[in-house]
Every structure is written in structure tokens, then in C-alpha cells.
Amino acid sequence: MRIAILSPISWRTPPLHYGPWESVVSLLTEELVHMGLDVTLFATGDSQTNGKLVAACPRPYSEDSSVDPKVAECLHISEIFERAAEFDLIHNNFDFLPLSYSGLVKTPVVTTIHGFSSPSIMPVYKKYNAGSHYVAISESDKSPELDYIATIHHGIDVAQFPFSGAAGDYLLFFGRIHPDKGVYEAIQVAQRVGMKLVIAGIIQDQDYFAARVEPYVDGTTVEYIGSVGPDQRAEVLGGAFALLHLISFDEPFGLSLVESMACGTPVIAFRRGSMPEIIRHGETGYIVDDIEGAINALAAIKSIDRTQCRADVEQRFTSARMARDYLCVYQEILHGGARDDQ
């Protein structure tokens, strides 16, 4: 099976520090190569893969301001569609724009919808709903206006996240510094329970950081350690008492939750978006509704078995499981009746 995988070009595939879409694309690509498929990855020129790499854009536009995103995007996308006849299937991980090319080629296109950045992009997904194949990344992120061939949760390479059996003494915020992500709420919880909070992530909203986060950063009760790359990630996650994920938006998936649980660290999250699909309430963390709920959950968290967190990730959230799920989708698209033979 000859598969072409289209990654975003905002960051390298895999990303050096931040870039969740590119991270998932990389994990999937490498697993599919490992499974023996003929995989061609369309990504930035500095990307790394054991498959074949095709790069119309040498550098990620979020890391190189000399790259014009609109120009780079159209050259990147047109490249895969102009070579469509070389592949049995194109797997689009690049949001809505490639859909507008998909009607011009015969090769089937499957699109993972990594999230709806805005309601304004829905008309594109609706236009191509009948002729395309959509994969949701969680049940909660499904739009009732679209049809989906499958829901496939992301997976991680658990080998990159060694298990840490002993709970640490700090609470952890891990993600973009943005009001959506609840950094300020995490600070409130940490201060109420009198525990240290470590904050890790890129600053996406500078005003929010300056107004609601920075004033509390003293290096002792609240510490900001910036963006944490793959080499430090497991240590920061595994050393925490709990991960606080007090989001104020319907997050379609939460990779950092899975990474945290892989290290043994349970998660306390607000009841939004995909959180109830990722966390087993009372087993790998707690789903709560407000600050009080988060504080109560922290008091109860010693009853969570850290080995159970790890075990749940190994069972439900590995990149191997994700790749097998995608392979099933590819096979269903290419050999529609294959399911009957199984």
C-alpha cells in the first residue's frame, strides 16, 4: 500500500519543541513504516522520517520568517496532489485547504480533522463531506453536520515517557500559555492548596501571560520554565504530583494528558471537550467542574494508582494502536468490502 501523508508546515515533523499536529503525523508515519507500508511524508525539508520525505518547503514558517506561509502552503499542497497518481491513498493532516484540491484527483483522500479552528472553515468541510473521508480525533469533536469514517484517538510513543512510580511535590501546567488552557485557574488551585506550580509551554497570548500569569511567577511557589522539548518532557511530567488541565474550551484532544499519564502522573481536568474520553474518572485522574472540584480532587488523588495511569495509556493511547486504527480506515477506503471478509 502506497500512502502519502500530508503534514502541516508550521513546524518540523516531528517538531523540535511545540507542534502537536506535526507530532502526531510523525508518530503515525513512523509506525506505518515500521508496519511495512510504503509511506511518503510531505513535510518541511528539515523533517525526519524513516519513510520517504518530499519537501516543497525547506523550513517551517513558524520558525523562519522569510517563508511566506500562503506561498509555502500552496506549493506544499499542490506537490502532493500533482503526484497523486503515485499513491493508493492520500492522508491529509493539513486542515481544510487541501480539501479544495481533492476533487481534482482520482486518488482517495482521507482527512484527519485535528480541530475546527473557527466556525468559518465549516463550509469547506461541508462541501467535501460527500466525496471525502473524515476522521475525528475524539467523539466530542465531531460535528453533527459532517460524516465520519472513524474516530481515532491520538497515540504516543510510550518509550519516550518512562514511568515514574513516585509522586512528586509540585503541580504541573503543561501547554500553550493562553486563556483557553487555564493557566490562571491552575495558579489559583495551587495557591489554595499551598503547593508549588510548575508552568511549561510556549507563550501564545503575551497579554494574558503578562496580566494573569507573570505576576504570580516567583520561582518558588510558581515557576515558569518555558517550552519543554522532548528531552526534558518525561522528567517534568513524571516528577509532578498531578497535571492540572483546567481548560475553558472544548479541546478536541489533549496529548499532554496522555503523556502525563504515561509517566504515571494523574490528571485533573475540567469537564470540557474530549476530557471524559481521555481520563478515566477516579482511575487515571478526575473530571471536575470548577476550582473547588479541582481542590477536592487533589485531596483525593493519593487514591489514584500511578501504575494504572501508565497501564491505561499502554492499552488505549499508543502510536501503534493509532497506526493500526488508521490502517483499518485505509483498508476500508481501498477495499470497501474487506470488512465482510474479516
Add this chain to the structure above:
Amino acid sequence: MRIAILSPISWRTPPLHYGPWESVVSLLTEELVHMGLDVTLFATGDSQTNGKLVAACPRPYSEDSSVDPKVAECLHISEIFERAAEFDLIHNNFDFLPLSYSGLVKTPVVTTIHGFSSPSIMPVYKKYNAGSHYVAISESDKSPELDYIATIHHGIDVAQFPFSGAAGDYLLFFGRIHPDKGVYEAIQVAQRVGMKLVIAGIIQDQDYFAARVEPYVDGTTVEYIGSVGPDQRAEVLGGAFALLHLISFDEPFGLSLVESMACGTPVIAFRRGSMPEIIRHGETGYIVDDIEGAINALAAIKSIDRTQCRADVEQRFTSARMARDYLCVYQEILHGGARDDQ
């Protein structure tokens, strides 16, 4: 001959007030319909044409902030390419993005390059240089890195610009309020010669307007009349003593110059871009190098015969001439050897 014409969707086709690309597309479309061709115009839903209108985007994104430009653009462009088999030829007037779809259809695509907004878009034109057909809008705007099938100057509907035999008593600036366009230079010239300056156009650079234009606007020596729509245009242009076009960039074409000359008003322009192709020095205006040159030209301008300005436009810059030129290009693309038969 079944022609599909792709217009931009920043403004209506034709535009209500500003929108030079949409204006040229409209003039060409209506002339081709008039000549008996089967023309389908892909433009915003509020556009007007005697051909067939196809609109994937109901409203222009520069007039309706609820329209997401990136979403509207890809739906607009994909629509014409998905219907490519219905046409003998696609004429792209939408900048570089449609080129990235052009390799996926069999219908030939001719692209009028209405100007290079940035050097960063050149890689797209270079990629499609071999497989596409480019039309330049002036000799001066040609890139040495690209091949062109023709240079076709824009034309106007001269009936919309009645001739005014008597020179008025004011100087005129007509265009976008932007440093490129030399509004401040026009003010300097008007003040040096002691004539009134009328300024017409949309404000594209608010800081420039506030710093270099507004302080001089007193309604008497310098008057700003805003953007002038089609109904007032001929009166404002025809009533002027001369048009000042003291640009500081290599303007690929200057529609306002042609409109001014059609009304009988000569043009004084800096020696940049396409100016020497549009103005016949000493016959329909003057090409000058600096403020002093412009002042000297004004002193000499009574030797310009206003009827000559009109006659030159009627000979070189009508929309009928433009449409005939495009038809020749279409025929050359569709029946390569046709030229030998002529």
C-alpha cells in the same frame, strides 16, 4: 469558444468604487460576451455580468468582514477547477494561488499577472512557468525569470469617460492614499505652483494620510474628496488641469492615467514602471524625474492638445482592443498554428 474567467473576490466585479483588478476583469468579460463568446464569470455573488455568473462566495471579503478570505478563496478557486471540463480555456485573474490547482486539470489556463505583490510569490510563478501561459500587463512589469505569451495593456470603456475640451483650474491626485502613489509629492507641486489640488481615493495607509496629507487639507488649496465612484469619476477627471502621478514604485499599469487622458486631461508622471508605455511624452503628458521636472511640465502643459489625449486612448486603450488582444491569446493557446493561417 467556452471561456471561464476567474476574478478576485476582494471586491464586486465590477467594483462599486475601488477594485482595479475586478474592474479590468469586468470590462474584458463584457467585451468578450459582446463579441459572441460563451463566457462564464467566476466572481462574488453580487457581481454583474451579461455572461453567466458562478459565485461560490456571496459577498466581497473587503466589504463584508464575516467572510473569511482564506476559506472564500479556496472555495472560489476550487469551483472553477472542478468545472474545468466545461470550458475550453480558463483565464485566471486571481494572482498566484490558482496556479497551484492548474496542474491538476487538462483545460489550459492563461494567467494575467496583474502585478507582483511581493518577491515571495515568485516561486509559484516560476514553478508553473513551463506549463502555464502568462500575460504581462506592461513591458515594464515583465520578470526576466518568466516566459510570457503576450503583453496586453489594460483598456477602458471610453463611453464612461466623456471628453472635456476645456482645461479646469485644479490639479488632481487620483488613486490610493499610500506613499507609493506620491500624494505628498503632488501637494508639494501644487503649493509650489500656487494651484488647488483635489485628492481622490481610498485611504490605504492611515498613518501616511495623517502625517503627510491631512495637515495640508484645508478644503481650499488642498481638498480631499474621498473615494470617487464611477458616477463622479469622469467629472472629477475631466475637470482637472492635469493629473499628477508622482509615484515612487514601479507601477505595473495605471488605469487612472488612461481614464484621465480619455477625458482630455494630460498626465504628469514620474519615470517609474509602466509610465513611459502609457504616456506619450509631450503629446499626452510628461514623464519627469523629480518635483522640479513636474513643475516645469506644468508650465509647458498648455502645449498639450486635449483632443490628442482622447484620441490616443481611443486608439490604444479601449476595452475592445484589450478583448481582441486576449482573444488572439486564447486562439493561439487553443489552435497553436492559427497564426500561420493569418
